[in-house]
Amino acid sequence: MLIDTHCHFEPEDDAAALLAEAAAADVRVLAVGGSTALNAAAAASGAPFAYGFDWSDDAPPTPPPESPRLVAIGELGFDFHWKGPETADAQRERFDLQAGFARERDLPIIVHTREADDLTLTALRAADLPRTGVIHSFTGDKALARACLDLGYYISLSGILTFRNADALREVARWLPADRMLVETDSPYLAPVPHRGKRNCPAFVAATAACLAELRGLTLPALADLTTANALRLFGPRLLA
Numbered sequence: 539m540l541i542d543t544h545c546h547f548e549p550e551d552d553a554a555a556l557l558a559e560a561a562a563a564d565v566r567v568l569a570v571g572g573s574t575a576l577n578a579a580a581a582a583s584g585a586p587f588a589y590g591f592d593w594s595d596d597a598p599p600t601p602p603p604e605s606p607r608l609v610a611i612g613e614l615g616f617d618f619h620w621k622g623p624e625t626a627d628a629q630r631e632r633f634d635l636q637a638g639f640a641r642e643r644d645l646p647i648i649v650h651t652r653e654a655d656d657l658t659l660t661a662l663r664a665a666d667l668p669r670t671g672v673i674h675s676f677t678g679d680k681a682l683a684r685a686c687l688d689l690g691y692y693i694s695l696s697g698i699l700t701f702r703n704a705d706a707l708r709e710v711a712r713w714l715p716a717d718r719m720l721v722e723t724d725s726p727y728l729a730p731v732p733h734r735g736k737r738n739c740p741a742f743v744a745a746t747a748a749c750l751a752e753l754r755g756l757t758l759p760a761l762a763d764l765t766t767a768n769a770l771r772l773f774g775p776r777l778l779a
């Protein structure tokens with residue numbers, strides 16, 4: 539069994555069909571929010587879900603709903619690829635507010651970071667969250683991975699791992715501690731090889747897992763056992779409820 543620790547459902551998606559397709563492939567799912575619309579679709583999907591507000595808008599994040607299926611706060615985080623450095627303070631404020639929700643609710647966080655290594659590390663350090671969390675769809679270098687691992691965070695690999703130009707990321711993936719790796723799709727985006735060009739879906743997490751298994755010299759079942767145990771350690775047993 540594999541766990542896709544990061545997929546998004548959009549309001550128009552047939553979540554039940556996507557979850558059934560995933561179950562048929564022996565894939566479980568963590569449905570991740572990030573905006574008002576994504577949070578609603580994640581909560582309505584019936585899967586365990588994460589509730590959060592990413593870097594992309596400015597309205598203050600609202601506290602998460604009460605639900606036995608709520609297993610994380612996120613995604614949230616930092617992006618200087620799509621937003622300019624003048625938004626650093628606003629991005630930090632959004633992060634800090636939601637780190638407070640994670641602390642109050644005793645939940646881990648799901649972190650997006652792109653071209654914002656320093657701000658991300660400063661904020662993670664300052665938040666000093668007891669449950670830590672995961673850096674999702676990791677694309678950073680070894681130095682960023684090392685710093686996040688030292689703070690107690692997990693590193694999640696998406697379909698980008700399979701892309702032809704991702705040698706540097708594959709090098710990081712080879713080197714990660716075995717007890718801190720997760721796999722994800724970030725669907726509907728970033729479909730892994732050999733599914734490029736299609737709409738990504740949770741079942742495709744197997745392609746990323748197969749790539750990671752090969753890099754680590756493991757069989758796919760051994761890699762699946764490892765990453766599933768890691769996901770359960772981070773998100774808790776409700777991930778399979």
Ligand SMILES: [Zn+2]
Binds near residue numbers: 544570
């Ligand atoms: Zn995402």
